[in-house]
Amino acid sequence: MTWTLPKLVPRSGPVILLILTVGAVAGFAAVGHLVTRYNLNQQARGRKLYAQGLSAATAGNYDAAIEDFRAALTCDPTNSQYQLSLARALRDSNVPQRLEEAESYLVALWQRTPQDAAINLALARVAAHRGSIDDAIRYYHNAMYGVWNSNADSNRNRVRIELIEYLLSRNARAQADSELIALSTSLPRNAEDHLQAGHLFMQAQDYRGALAQFEDVLHLQPGNEEAMLGAGEAAYGFGNYTLAQHYLRSAINVDHEDENARQRLATTDLILKANPFTGYISDAERNRRILADFAQAESRLTDCASHVGVDLKAASGSGPSPLLSLQTRWNTVQPDLKQLSSSAETDLPDTIMDVVFQIEQQTAATCGQPEGIDLALLLISEKREATAQ
Amino acid sequence: MSKAPFIASPSAPAPSPPVRLHLRQRLFSTLEGVFHEEVFFLILSVFIGIFSGLAVVCFRLAIDWTHLALLGPLPQTHSLRLFAVPALAGLVVAALVLHVFPAIRGSGVNQTKSALYIFNGYIPFRTAVGKFICSALAIGSGQSLGPEDPSLQIGASIASALGRQLQISRDRQRLMAPVGAAAGLAAAFNAPISAVLFTIEEVIGRWSAGILGSVVLSAVASVVVVRSFLGSEPLFRIPVTTFKRPSELLAYVVLGIVGGIASVAFAKSIGFLRPRLKALPRWTQYFQPAIAGLLVGLIAFLGAPQVMGAGYDAMDQAMHGQFAWRFLALLALMKIIATTLSFVSGTPGGMFAPTLFIGAMLGGAVGGVEHIFLPHLTGSTGTYVLVGMGVLFAGFLRVPMTSVFMVLEVSGNYEIILPVIVANTVSYLVSRGLQAIPIFDLLTRQDGLILPSLEEEREETILRVEDAMLPASKTILNAQDYVDVSVRRVQDSSDPVFLVRMHPSGWNVIAREQLQRLFREGKGELTLGSVLPAQPLPSLYPDLPLDSALRYVNAYSIVPVVNRADSRRLEGVVTRDSVFQKYGSPAAHD
Numbered sequence: 020m021t022w023t024l025p026k027l028v029p030r031s032g033p034v035i036l037l038i039l040t041v042g043a044v045a046g047f048a049a050v051g052h053l054v055t056r057y058n059l060n061q062q063a064r065g066r067k068l069y070a071q072g073l074s075a076a077t078a079g080n081y082d083a084a085i086e087d088f089r090a091a092l093t094c095d096p097t098n099s100q101y102q103l104s105l106a107r108a109l110r111d112s113n114v115p116q117r118l119e120e121a122e123s124y125l126v127a128l129w130q131r132t133p134q135d136a137a138i139n140l141a142l143a144r145v146a147a148h149r150g151s152i153d154d155a156i157r158y159y160h161n162a163m164y165g166v167w168n169s170n171a172d173s174n175r176n177r178v179r180i181e182l183i184e185y186l187l188s189r190n191a192r193a194q195a196d197s198e199l200i201a202l203s204t205s206l207p208r209n210a211e212d213h214l215q216a217g218h219l220f221m222q223a224q225d226y227r228g229a230l231a232q233f234e235d236v237l238h239l240q241p242g243n244e245e246a247m248l249g250a251g252e253a254a255y256g257f258g259n260y261t262l263a264q265h266y267l268r269s270a271i272n273v274d275h276e277d278e279n280a281r282q283r284l285a286t287t288d289l290i291l292k293a294n295p296f297t298g299y300i301s302d303a304e305r306n307r308r309i310l311a312d313f314a315q316a317e318s319r320l321t322d323c324a325s326h327v328g329v330d331l332k333a334a335s336g337s338g339p340s341p342l343l344s345l346q347t348r349w350n351t352v353q354p355d356l357k358q359l360s361s362s363a364e365t366d367l368p369d370t371i372m373d374v375v376f377q378i379e380q381q382t383a384a385t386c387g388q389p390e391g392i393d394l395a396l397l398l399i400s401e402k403r404e405a406t407a408q
Numbered sequence: 409m410s411k412a413p414f415i416a417s418p419s420a421p422a423p424s425p426p427v428r429l430h431l432r433q434r435l436f437s438t439l440e441g442v443f444h445e446e447v448f449f450l451i452l453s454v455f456i457g458i459f460s461g462l463a464v465v466c467f468r469l470a471i472d473w474t475h476l477a478l479l480g481p482l483p484q485t486h487s488l489r490l491f492a493v494p495a496l497a498g499l500v501v502a503a504l505v506l507h508v509f510p511a512i513r514g515s516g517v518n519q520t521k522s523a524l525y526i527f528n529g530y531i532p533f534r535t536a537v538g539k540f541i542c543s544a545l546a547i548g549s550g551q552s553l554g555p556e557d558p559s560l561q562i563g564a565s566i567a568s569a570l571g572r573q574l575q576i577s578r579d580r581q582r583l584m585a586p587v588g589a590a591a592g593l594a595a596a597f598n599a600p601i602s603a604v605l606f607t608i609e610e611v612i613g614r615w616s617a618g619i620l621g622s623v624v625l626s627a628v629a630s631v632v633v634v635r636s637f638l639g640s641e642p643l644f645r646i647p648v649t650t651f652k653r654p655s656e657l658l659a660y661v662v663l664g665i666v667g668g669i670a671s672v673a674f675a676k677s678i679g680f681l682r683p684r685l686k687a688l689p690r691w692t693q694y695f696q697p698a699i700a701g702l703l704v705g706l707i708a709f710l711g712a713p714q715v716m717g718a719g720y721d722a723m724d725q726a727m728h729g730q731f732a733w734r735f736l737a738l739l740a741l742m743k744i745i746a747t748t749l750s751f752v753s754g755t756p757g758g759m760f761a762p763t764l765f766i767g768a769m770l771g772g773a774v775g776g777v778e779h780i781f782l783p784h785l786t787g788s789t790g791t792y793v794l795v796g797m798g799v800l801f802a803g804f805l806r807v808p809m810t811s812v813f814m815v816l817e818v819s820g821n822y823e824i825i826l827p828v829i830v831a832n833t834v835s836y837l838v839s840r841g842l843q844a845i846p847i848f849d850l851l852t853r854q855d856g857l858i859l860p861s862l863e864e865e866r867e868e869t870i871l872r873v874e875d876a877m878l879p880a881s882k883t884i885l886n887a888q889d890y891v892d893v894s895v896r897r898v899q900d901s902s903d904p905v906f907l908v909r910m911h912p913s914g915w916n917v918i919a920r921e922q923l924q925r926l927f928r929e930g931k932g933e934l935t936l937g938s939v940l941p942a943q944p945l946p947s948l949y950p951d952l953p954l955d956s957a958l959r960y961v962n963a964y965s966i967v968p969v970v971n972r973a974d975s976r977r978l979e980g981v982v983t984r985d986s987v988f989q990k991y992g993s994p995a996a997h998d
Binding site: 032035036039042043046047050051053054057061064068086089090091093094096097116117119120122123124126127 | 448451452455458459462465466469472473476480481482574633637638639641645646647648721725727728729730732788789790
């Protein structure tokens with residue numbers, strides 16, 4: 020059996036060219052129709068598989084989701100949404116070998132639409148998984164300044180918050196601080212967002228920034244207990260114990276069961292009662308506090324020494340334990356206590372309290388974090404040092 | 409090149425009196441004037457590219473559709489469909505091949521080459537139809553074969569049919585097949601440069617400037633068509649590739665050696681099994697594709713469904729570190745077995761994609777092992793997979809240039825050019841050292857055909873003019889010399905003929921007897937330039953192929969060989985005897 024095409028072609032160049040052109044156009048039309056039909060069919064199949072994949076991913080079944088997304092991509096290989104979802108599933112499946120594939124999908128998408136915020140965010144998360152802090156910051160920034168399909172402002176703040184959390188988790192405090200400052204200027208008047216920002220400032224140990232955020236929340240929602248507690252903690256953090264006492268008391272008034280607030284308030288009360296350097300107390304009260312603190316320090320020193328097995332009476336001054344030298348200093352200063360009331364010696368309160376603070380700091384280092392009044396004295400000493408610096 | 413119209417008129421029109429032509433007639437006449445054969449062939453190449461591109465788009469859709477319909481989007485292991493589908497499809501394909509399309513067995517590359525060298529460019533159109541249907545069914549059902557070689561043959565077949573319909577000259581008709589082949593391959597790979605190079609390296613088998621333009625035009629046209637329908641997405645998502653230290657090239661040398669050995673193993677297994685299966689009784693041929701399909705299905709069922717079909721998805725995953733090196737090595741081995749089974753069973757389909765697959769997996773495996781022993785290596789798995797793809801291409805198909813450009817074109821990444829060149833060259837050399845005959849030549853010889861190949865041509869010792877060159881006579885005359893002076897000068901020489909340096913350039917020759925006759929005739933006071941014919945003697949250069957001397961040595965007793973920089977400087981001479989002696993021909997002694 021031999022097949023040959025019918026020899027219908029006329030023997031003239033222009034006519035042949037015309038026929039070939041018409042044939043090519045007809046071929047284009049026919050194949051175009053076929054490809055369109057095929058693609059539509061495939062897209063429908065892809066959508067079905069994609070929906071299955073999304074369900075699986077939502078349920079946390081990433082292996083099944085990956086299979087479905089891959090199958091969806093075989094139906095519609097250029098679909099950016101499928102590629103993005105597959106990349107996310109690969110990334111979230113917590114299989115290190117899949118991270119590279121996820122990144123390659125995302126990089127391919129990024130090359131097509133580098134301004135797409137969602138793709139940049141996904142890439143940032145992959146870089147964060149990889150531990151590449153520079154890449155992560157770059158992609159997070161791209162996501163912040165990229166194009167969002169909806170809710171651009173809130174999405175940008177959300178991304179910045181995620182970046183701050185990532186930076187804090189990587190101990191990149193300086194970069195986190197700058198992002199926090201940017202965040203504080205871009206937040207909408209929304210209590211939830213300010214509350215979250217306040218907590219981030221707290222994590223970054225920027226207590227003043229945190230206090231400002233919590234106070235913003237309290238302006239918007241005056242009874243917000245979490246903000247009161249946060250404000251109290253923030254004030255406590257930077258040593259404004261009076262303000263801390265105010266907010267912590269307010270928090271307890273709202274929620275009587277808040278044990279955390281109660282403990283923090285108790286320490287704050289002790290600090291306010293034990294601190295001889297508070298400006299609004301009389302000289303007599305100041306002296307009384309100094310004497311009480313001095314006695315408390317000796318008690319703490321004795322307890323700590325017995326705890327670690329150091330005999331404070333066995334020798335004096337030159338022993339190997341720092342506790343012994345502190346005992347010596349305490350003994351040296353004790354005779355001067357009588358001169359406190361004379362008020363002629365202006366440096367004496369500081370000298371006495373220096374001994375107290377040194378004892379509290381050394382015993383904290385030797386015997387562990389104190390509680391109660393000793394904790395209060397330790398915090399006062401730290402604040403004094405911070406102020407002096 | 410002839411400037412005659414490409415189609416001879418059945419009868420020459422009678423000369424007509426000068427009349428005022430109608431505008432349309434004049435335009436038509438002008439167009440007719442443009443359509444000389446050379447120009448028309450170039451235009452036709454573009455149309456061949458377009459039609460081949462359209463056919464390949466349909467072919468790819470047919471494979472995808474068959475695959476989805478028969479196996480689903482992603483074949484799962486431990487599914488009975490993996491056995492049933494390729495086996496049943498194999499039965500259908502065998503029946504079609506044996507009864508309807510007997511010329512479509514194998515990859516199609518050799519058939520296209522045979523068409524060029526043996527059948528004057530003739531490939532039946534039914535070959536395109538058969539190749540389309542059977543390859544789509546075979547590949548779509550999971551046989552371990554690729555769509556590129558069938559695409560090449562479909563393109564060649566379309567071009568051949570078009571040429572026949574247009575009744576172009578025999579020379580052009582012969583070239584239609586490679587032009588179509590380049591278009592088909594370019595469309596299948598979405599890589600025009602590689603397609604052009606492969607057509608020259610493997611199908612045409614020699615560099616030919618005359619056809620290069622047409623091959624390029626058709627390849628580009630077909631790629632444009634494919635991209636307009638299927639998009640310009642590359643075959644793979646290319647991973648981040650790294651090559652930082654030149655010392656790491658040694659790691660790629662190892663990959664080249666392993667690739668070369670694997671290429672030989674692959675080629676030898678096909679070369680060994682194919683003639684034995686063909687020699688079995690005819691009735692077994694009904695079952696050979698089915699049994700091959702069953703065995704491929706078994707491999708897939710046991711945990712490696714990646715070996716089914718062309719395997720581009722698996723290559724893509726390998727590039728992105730989805731498989732451990734042990735599994736990659738296993739996949740390479742299984743693909744060699746699966747492709748050998750599918751191919752030797754006579755199932756129509758190509759070996760390009762399986763070759764890329766095996767190379768990619770082998771590359772990934774070698775890279776993985778090297779990373780265990782040399783953890784400081786910077787090349788990622790994706791880099792080794794990409795380089796490995798070219799390694800098998802160079803070693804198995806023996807197309808070193810195509811392999812390099814193919815990897816570069818497919819990856820669009822020139823950062824890895826050094827590893828690719830090094831690994832491919834090593835693989836090519838190892839393969840050539842271990843197996844003298846390239847796979848396509850081996851297959852044609854098994855079919856009883858001997859076709860030329862570029863590799864043979866490269867290795868052929870070329871005889872040059874300098875090899876047959878004799879020292880020139882010490883006596884060289886000048887055009888200004890007088891005849892009587894010349895007679896005296898040649899008296900001491902025993903040579904029968906003497907070269908004459910003409911003025912201002914060129915050479916001539918004069919025999920001793922002719923010189924003496926002129927002297928006797930009283931022409932002693934004439935210069936040689938005035939008595940010798942104006943037509944100068946042809947001259948040769950020492951580096952020219954000796955073949956070029958053949959056209960002169962019968963007509964002239966002596967042919968001067970001159971320096972290229974100074975044509976008046978004589979390097980030597982060639983004679984009929986010296987040339988034929990070099991060829992070792994008895995004609996030298998006639």
